[in-house]
Amino acid sequence: MSFTKRALCGLLTGVALVMGVSSAMADGANIFVVGGKPDDPFWSIVKRGAEDAGKVVEAQGGSVTWLGPQNYDNLGVDAAELIRQAIDQGADAIVGPDWVPEAMDPAFKQVVDAGIPLVIYNAGGIEAADRLGAMNYVGSNDYLSGKAAGTYFAKKDLKNAVCLNTLPGAANIEAFCKGMIDGVTEGGGVASALPLPATSFGSATAVAQALKAHLLQNPDIKAVFAIGNVDTNSAVNGVTQAGKQGQVHVCGMNMDETILNNIKSGTQLCAIDQQGYLQGYLAVSILNGKVNYGLTVPTREILTGPGVIDKSNVDATLEGVKAGAR
Secondary structure, eight states: OOOOHHHHHHHHHHHHHHTTOOOGGGTOOEEEEEOSOTTOHHHHHHHHHHHHHHHHHHHTTOEEEEEOOSOSTTHHHHHHHHHHHHHHTTOSEEEEOOSSHHHHHHHHHHHHHTTOOEEEESSSHHHHHHHHTOSEEEEEOHHHHHHHHHHHHHHTTOOEEEEEESSTTOHHHHHHHHHHHHHHHHTTOEEEEEEOOGGGTTOHHHHHHHHHHHHHHOTTOOEEEESSHHHHHHHHHHHHHTTOBTTBEEEEESOOHHHHHHHHHTSSOEEEEOOHHHHHHHHHHHHHHHHHHOOOOSOOEEEEEOEEESTTTHHHHHHHHHTTOO
């Protein structure tokens, strides 16, 4: 026997009411999601996941609202303001990354103090969820993501590496770089971070020129780790401009079709996947279940990565990109 979606929703509503769970289902859950810029390639995938989960939310009478900064120049303060906007606009539940704890934690504590269910995702880890009293952390382990790249470099005998940090001070970016450095050094190599102004994040010219200069000044570097899609493509260009193609290899956080094609062709060595689609999808789904039915997920740390994408699995990953989920 099969149920229609309407019949299933009706059944679940009845169960929730019989169990004495909140009857928010009648009005649905108004879930606010704080994320990155809408034109950021990685965050567009996270947003797609949140919106796909939002189809169920909307079918149950609720809504999903995405809030993102216009730029990353003042990331922590701007993101904290978005969290407060969500509270002021009557959010039933809130999802957010803990990018800059010193700026954002007071706003997150306002969420919890107001009795609004909170899920931390993408940045901050289970430590942030514990510190803030959030239900869950959904995302990759930032330190282990960077370490996966560093370990990969060391195994490929690329034992002199640099991490391009275009958002210095952001907790997840600092963790990416620290992990990469530790992965290389534990493999017997040396590694460092190259901090650039936050205004350089996503600037193809600024990143490529800075890396070119750094490689020419440090000719022993054999590998570069970048912290996002756009910066990774810029790093590839910087290597080429420095005349180091084939001598210096690039790996970066996240991916898009261009990056995967670069891996396939050999222009880029690897990418570290944190499955942003799942971050948005799972965070919204968890909060919808909490608001409507009082459901919780006892595994509070829900990891979506890291995974390494290289020539061995790039074809399968490209199929996911074409579907808009990788």
